[in-house]
Amino acid sequence: MACYYDEHNCKPLAYGEQPDELLHLARLLLDTGVGIELQIEFERLFPGERGKPPASKAAISKLKTVKSFSEGEKCPICLKEYEEGEVVKQLPCCHKFHFSCVLPWLGKTNTCPVCRHELDTDDQDYEEYKRQKLQLGNYSQVDNTPDFHREDLGLNSGHCHSRKWSFSGLP
Amino acid sequence: MANIAVQRIKREFKEVVRSEEVAKCAIKVELVNDNYTELKGEISGPPDTPYEGGNFVLEIKVPETYPFNPPKVKFMTKIWHPNISSVTGAICLDILKDQWAAAMTLRTVLLSLQALLSAAEPDDPQDAVVARQFKENPDIFWLTAKHWSHAYAGAPKSYPEFDAKIKRLVDIGVDEHRARVALSSYNWDLEKATESIFS
Numbered sequence: 001m002a003c004y005y006d007e008h009n010c011k012p013l014a015y016g017e018q019p020d021e022l023l024h025l026a027r028l029l030l031d032t033g034v035g036i037e038l039q040i041e042f043e044r045l046f047p048g049e050r051g052k053p054p055a056s057k058a059a060i061s062k063l064k065t066v067k068s069f070s071e072g073e074k075c076p077i078c079l080k081e082y083e084e085g086e087v088v089k090q091l092p093c094c095h096k097f098h099f100s101c102v103l104p105w106l107g108k109t110n111t112c113p114v115c116r117h118e119l120d121t122d123d124q125d126y127e128e129y130k131r132q133k134l135q136l137g138n139y140s141q142v143d144n145t146p147d148f149h150r151e152d153l154g155l156n157s158g159h160c161h162s163r164k165w166s167f168s169g170l171p
Numbered sequence: 172m173a174n175i176a177v178q179r180i181k182r183e184f185k186e187v188v189r190s191e192e193v194a195k196c197a198i199k200v201e202l203v204n205d206n207y208t209e210l211k212g213e214i215s216g217p218p219d220t221p222y223e224g225g226n227f228v229l230e231i232k233v234p235e236t237y238p239f240n241p242p243k244v245k246f247m248t249k250i251w252h253p254n255i256s257s258v259t260g261a262i263c264l265d266i267l268k269d270q271w272a273a274a275m276t277l278r279t280v281l282l283s284l285q286a287l288l289s290a291a292e293p294d295d296p297q298d299a300v301v302a303r304q305f306k307e308n309p310d311i312f313w314l315t316a317k318h319w320s321h322a323y324a325g326a327p328k329s330y331p332e333f334d335a336k337i338k339r340l341v342d343i344g345v346d347e348h349r350a351r352v353a354l355s356s357y358n359w360d361l362e363k364a365t366e367s368i369f370s
Contacts, residue, residue: 051269052269076273076274077179077238077273077274078175078178078179078182079179079182079183079186079276080178080182101175101273104239105239105273108239111272112272113272113273113274114272114274116272
């Protein structure tokens, strides 16, 4: 059974501490999905006003360093062919880039330049928004999580190689 | 301009020139100046659309921060489409705004614009008048878009009745383009269009 406090995303009050009623109200509203609806409405009214936040420093430092091995393979950002055995950075979705090319992009937005796979951010509001969007999606959709998301969740072994796209939701 | 932007455009340029879409005359890119900051794009109107047979010219400006920011693209050829301004040629397309990704290229942008001509998004309009017509009078929208494609993009001739109405206004001293805009905006109601011009 989930702990009450975990489930409600809060901590028990310390001795003598008073509850913050406004905070509770705000949480209640967010939990009922009002937050996500406002966000979606905001995005509809002001498209492009709020881009995705930068990737977190931790997510960037966790990127795998791999050697490029297939001939003619290019960095999707500068479009230059990798030199043989050149060391490049690999995102969790298996897309590879020169570190110097992908770094400025991830400093601007947390998505893979090729497939939009999202890295973690340092933006707490955005992370909450993502969590709620996922929750909302879970009610209305079947599981069509691409394999690389499953890898994040520890569902696959996590080898990239030259595997082509495969979606677990498809027959 | 930053080195990475110039280097990328040079590589992309080769990619587009060699692509099979260019061979099929579906898309085209040309340099406008020597420093690769401005280009001229061209897309052909997709089949089974009112733009078929037309050739649409685009202005492409490459920012210094390319490819980390999208190129600035607008239609130079006048076009009747819910997501493109019939006045300025400005385009409402997410990948040219917040949905841009650094791995996109001139080729994918031009192909996306061609796809936009095939599949308009009237609920996210750039031109409200066109979008309303698209939803409320789809048949008139189709004929109007086809008429504009003929008038400005060299597509085959369409509906002679529209030409006759424009001629009526031109004969009383109205500029041809102005007459076309007024008639298109009022679903080719000659009386209402005339009223809008002279009020």
